[in-house]
Amino acid sequence: MATPGAKEDVLSRYRSPLVSRYASPEMGFNFSERKKFGTWRRLWLYLAQAEKSLGLPITDEQIKEMEANLDNIDFEMAAEEEKKLRHDVMAHVHTFAHCCPKAAAIIHLGATSCYVGDNTDLIVLRDGFNLLLPTLARVISRLADFAEKYADLPTLGFTHYQPAQLTTVGKRCCLWIQDLCMDLHNLERARDDLRFRGVKGTTGTQASFLQLFEGDHSKVEELDRLVTAKAGFKRSYMVTGQTYSRKVDIEVLSVLASLGASIHKICTDIRLLANLKEIEEPFEKDQIGSSAMPYKRNPMRSERCCSLARHLMTLVLDPLQTASVQWFERTLDDSANRRVCLAEAFLTADIILSTLQNISEGLVVYPKVIERRIRQELPFMATENIIMAMVKAGGNRQDCHEKIRVLSQQAAAVVKQEGGDNDFIARVRADPYFSPIHKQLETLLDPSSFTGRAPQQVAKFLKEEVRPALIPYQSKMGGKIELAL
Numbered sequence: 001m002a003t004p005g006a007k008e009d010v011l012s013r014y015r016s017p018l019v020s021r022y023a024s025p026e027m028g029f030n031f032s033e034r035k036k037f038g039t040w041r042r043l044w045l046y047l048a049q050a051e052k053s054l055g056l057p058i059t060d061e062q063i064k065e066m067e068a069n070l071d072n073i074d075f076e077m078a079a080e081e082e083k084k085l086r087h088d089v090m091a092h093v094h095t096f097a098h099c100c101p102k103a104a105a106i107i108h109l110g111a112t113s114c115y116v117g118d119n120t121d122l123i124v125l126r127d128g129f130n131l132l133l134p135t136l137a138r139v140i141s142r143l144a145d146f147a148e149k150y151a152d153l154p155t156l157g158f159t160h161y162q163p164a165q166l167t168t169v170g171k172r173c174c175l176w177i178q179d180l181c182m183d184l185h186n187l188e189r190a191r192d193d194l195r196f197r198g199v200k201g202t203t204g205t206q207a208s209f210l211q212l213f214e215g216d217h218s219k220v221e222e223l224d225r226l227v228t229a230k231a232g233f234k235r236s237y238m239v240t241g242q243t244y245s246r247k248v249d250i251e252v253l254s255v256l257a258s259l260g261a262s263i264h265k266i267c268t269d270i271r272l273l274a275n276l277k278e279i280e281e282p283f284e285k286d287q288i289g290s291s292a293m294p295y296k297r298n299p300m301r302s303e304r305c306c307s308l309a310r311h312l313m314t315l316v317l318d319p320l321q322t323a324s325v326q327w328f329e330r331t332l333d334d335s336a337n338r339r340v341c342l343a344e345a346f347l348t349a350d351i352i353l354s355t356l357q358n359i360s361e362g363l364v365v366y367p368k369v370i371e372r373r374i375r376q377e378l379p380f381m382a383t384e385n386i387i388m389a390m391v392k393a394g395g396n397r398q399d400c401h402e403k404i405r406v407l408s409q410q411a412a413a414v415v416k417q418e419g420g421d422n423d424f425i426a427r428v429r430a431d432p433y434f435s436p437i438h439k440q441l442e443t444l445l446d447p448s449s450f451t452g453r454a455p456q457q458v459a460k461f462l463k464e465e466v467r468p469a470l471i472p473y474q475s476k477m478g479g480k481i482e483l484a485l
Helices: 017-022 025-030 033-053 060-068 075-085 088-099 113-149 169-193 207-212 217-230 247-276 300-315 317-324 332-360 367-381 383-392 397-417 424-430 432-444 454-476
Strands: 154-159 162-168
Touching: 017 332, 025 033, 025 113, 025 332, 033 060, 033 075, 033 088, 033 113, 033 217, 075 088, 088 113, 113 169, 113 247, 113 332, 113 454, 154 169, 154 367, 162 169, 162 367, 162 454, 169 247, 169 454, 207 217, 247 300, 247 317, 247 332, 300 317, 300 332, 317 332, 367 383, 367 397, 367 424, 383 397, 383 432, 397 424, 397 432, 424 432
Parallel strands: none
Antiparallel strands: 154 162
């Protein structure tokens, strides 16, 4: 046990692995105490500046004193004040006032706690989206390069995880990209739909500010507009209770949960392909797959993404329930829940996106394995082509169908009962009935003739939909990412 009064060892306390192990420093800072309380002080400054510009008796000296102490936060004093007052906002009002004695009287003038609390949350949500979007764009860009490279490489398609018609490696990757492009659009929309709470007072009526400005409604409206602009928002919510509507949090976490679903699907596909030895995620030179089985190459990056994506998808349940029980103008049972779910959603999304970027920058394809699997399944898929070729050569369709049915069942028995290779084509070559098309068999079995317009679809999709969507992020496309612990 720790000695009473001694500085606590950080390793003796639980720390969320979302921050200590995985998340980027930037996203970690976005939800940090320093960012939060530094933003509170900036919001108090914006309010004072705007109130001064609209005629309230606030001096330049008071403004300069606040500006000089925005990041001069005595966290120990704030903690002691909160213990005494049981109110975090007032604790920081007192702490700010302690280093700004001249401005003490006008800090938080006319405001309620949610002025700093909710407006800071909205700033942090906006900044969180601004951190996620370039990473998502980089993932899409890396996968687009991969899809372009393998646009023509035939691979066995799967429906119900059973062999289906051929597709190409690049076309399959475009299915992943399309989902991520939808997520990119949804994250952009959710960010751009965010408004500022602004200066609305205790129950959203702006009564305190109307009193400060002696009944001048135009000045109250202008105050709201000025502070909103200073915080970097184009609009504020026209009506609020004490808080902004908690449905906003639902919208935010819904798009993040949807992103989690996309990444879970992508990484599940990669895990299945790794089992087939067709495609693998990066595997480092000294990486150990298993402590007991040295040969193992476990897809641990994709597994991490799936594991954390499940957590991300469940977090949307919190704001759904919170919004449903906000009585009238607000209740405080939202606060503790939101401290956890909002931060965890962005931290988790940050982790799985950066991990997926690492995966997408090092995907390994094994064309020979893919080709071998095609050879095992393609002969059965080519039966209709063989029938059509025989009919063109003068054969009877029904007779040909019966011949193929018998030969294909014999070949299937070799595969399933004897564990042998698919010898259907060898049986066709050995049967005199099919002699009119023996010379055509190689052409009829060319895998590229079974992929339809997959290569053309890849090229058109990347050119017309994907690359244009990435243009706003071009300046942030450089640099590979290393995997977190």
